Amino acid sequence: MGRAPCCDKANVKKGPWSPEEDAKLKSYIDQYGTGGNWIALPQKIGLKRCGKSCRLRWLNYLRPNIKHGGFSEEEDNIICSLYISIGSRWSIIAAQLPGRTDNDIKNYWNTRLKKKLLGRRKQQQAAAAATTVEHDHHHHQDHQQSPTSTSNGLSNSALERLQLHMKLQTLNQNPLLHNMLWPKLHPFQEKLLLQAMNDENSNNNIMQLPLLPQPIMMESPLSNIGKEIMINPTNIASETMAMTATTSSNTTTTTTTTTTNGILDHSNCSPSMMNNNNINVSSYGGAFQLGGGDFMMGNLDNGTTSSLVWWSNEFETNDVNYDRSGSFSSSSNDSSWDCALRSSDDAGLF
DNA sequence: AATACGTACAACCGCCCTCAG
């Protein structure tokens, strides 16, 4: 059963916003706020616009401190690492980049960054030609039938992330991703990726990529090796998770903030992977072991900032598998990290 | 100069989730 439309489509203006409309909307919200009801807003102001359209215009363009264009290399790195880790959760990625909107990042990724990293499709095909049968150019036509997945069940996003992952492995000195090291794919994951790219006629719709049973070894120097980052119990079940861990040389202080639907929440809910609430930065030379759980992690380290991505199949507690993705960032005197994690359900895509 | 093609980005569509009643 369909839903009633949120507004009278016939009497609503669409298309680009005029400066007058912008001014009306901005001055009203500056003065009175949104009132928590976008649908009613345009009527109050006298705008012939859908409430959703007003919301979008405000969030993506009119609200204060919005940045447009001019993405920095650091922002590129964060977007890339988060995309590999959590996929197209643009709102979560945007939350890590102050002043950026999910729409902006999504557009930037689709139109520029993806091409910058992966190159053109023909180049991808050429790279894959040694081991695969060329078929990739059918993807656009596939949209009618299967807009979000390949015939073997891997989502296009997951496939793209795998391709990106493999591509980055081959680029020891990618000028864009300076000093960035990525964990290698497990041979079995690699095999499945190639199979996914080859197997045009496969009917397998439940393909899952297994996780590695051990941490990835890497050689990236990381200033925090040997230190221990304390993480307080955190409500993992929250829609969006944000944690901040602050460390200093010998003493460890922890500030943990969990955001549940925009509301700060410090309730107790410790996932099994965070044994003793410790994230132990082990001597794996950039790989991290976390509470003894099975996980993989990659990092990028430019000397002052390290960004980590990791995923685990131990992301569960109280017999509940959480299917939410989350992210946390931590800062210390000598480094700051931005991390993203994936739950076991999603991890199969990687 | 005209046309075709490519790119960037604002905006829309429609599905999903949350939560109040």
Next chain:
DNA sequence: TCTGAGGGCGGTTGTACGTAT
């Protein structure tokens, strides 16, 4: 417990602008 309105989100489209032929 159920229902539906509103908000959030990702995917997609429309269009202006730039570049190549």
